[in-house]
Amino acid sequence: MRYVFLIVIGGAGTAVLLWLGFWQLDRLEWKEAVLHEIEARISDAPKGLPAQPDPETDRYLPVSASGMLGEDEIHVLVSAKVFGPGYRVIRAFETGGRRVMVDLGVIPTSEKARARRAEGPLTVTGNLHWPDEIDAFTPPPDGAANIWFARDVPALAARLGTEPILIVAQSSAPPVAGIIPFPVDTSGIPNDHLGYAVTWFGMAAVWLFMTGLFVYRGRRHVV
Numbered sequence: 001m002r003y004v005f006l007i008v009i010g011g012a013g014t015a016v017l018l019w020l021g022f023w024q025l026d027r028l029e030w031k032e033a034v035l036h037e038i039e040a041r042i043s044d045a046p047k048g049l050p051a052q053p054d055p056e057t058d059r060y061l062p063v064s065a066s067g068m069l070g071e072d073e074i075h076v077l078v079s080a081k082v083f084g085p086g087y088r089v090i091r092a093f094e095t096g097g098r099r100v101m102v103d104l105g106v107i108p109t110s111e112k113a114r115a116r117r118a119e120g121p122l123t124v125t126g127n128l129h130w131p132d133e134i135d136a137f138t139p140p141p142d143g144a145a146n147i148w149f150a151r152d153v154p155a156l157a158a159r160l161g162t163e164p165i166l167i168v169a170q171s172s173a174p175p176v177a178g179i180i181p182f183p184v185d186t187s188g189i190p191n192d193h194l195g196y197a198v199t200w201f202g203m204a205a206v207w208l209f210m211t212g213l214f215v216y217r218g219r220r221h222v223v
Contacts, residue, residue, distance in 0.1 A: 010211025017204035021197045028193035035186045042184055046125050049095065053165055055130040055153075060184060063167060066123040067095030069102070074156060075112060076148040080182065085109050088151070089179055092160040093124065093167065100165040101156060102126070104172065105179040118176045126169040127184040 038060055046064035053061065070092030079085045086106040093102040102124050107114075133150035141148040141155075148156070157164040170183040 007211070010208060014204050014208045017200050017207055021200035021204060024193045024197035024200060028197065031191045031193055035189060035191065038186050042127055049100070053128055058128050059130060061128045063128055064123065064125045065095040065167065066121065067093050069093055069118050069122055070160065072160060074148055074159060075146050076151055078106060083108065083180055087112055088182065090156060092162050099162045100167060101160060101162050103166055103168040104176050105169060105181040107179055111178060114178070123173045124167055124169050125171050126167045129166055129168045129184050
């Protein structure tokens with residue numbers, strides 16, 4: 001009877017862990033489809049700036065707009081493998097009688113003190129974005145040093161006096177000297193489901209092995 005109990009518990013535990021692993025594989029398939037859809041949307045043909053873009057339905061929408069950059073710029077601390085630590089340069093952008101924001105790209109930290117980096121008319125092609133970069137550990141911006149630690153679109157808009165709309169540039173014409181474009185992509189969207197699946201399958205294997213070991217040792221002890 002004792003062995004039956006061990007086998008039942010071991011089998012039930014293994015079944016649950018295997019179910020969790022296969023569930024994560026289903027989630028992986030779903031997430032890959034979502035990422036594929038986002039990538040296709042990002043690379044679609046650009047459109048004009050919507051009259052009232054929605055942060056949910058218009059996220060990643062490719063747009064193109066022409067206008068003039070505002071005088072002030074905000075620096076958002078960022079780091080990437082391509083260029084290391086730097087600052088995103090975000091400025092107001094007056095286009096079609098509206099005032100929105102444009103994320104022009106990244107400058108090295110050593111270039112932070114340089115004067116404004118673009119003058120005159122500019123055409124920006126990029127994607128609308130409302131980044132989700134704020135959590136409980138995000139420090140408040142350092143206003144005196146003009147260092148922000150996340151692209152908080154409503155707060156940035158209040159600081160620059162714009163609509164809460166951010167265009168993340170893929171390119172600009174003419175190009176803005178000294179700024180490396182850092183366009184929207186899916187690399188920052190987590191997709192850990194394969195790792196979770198491997199973990200659950202590994203735990204199932206361990207659970208099954210331990211169950212077999214307990215049964216085997218118990219039988220030897222009885223003999």
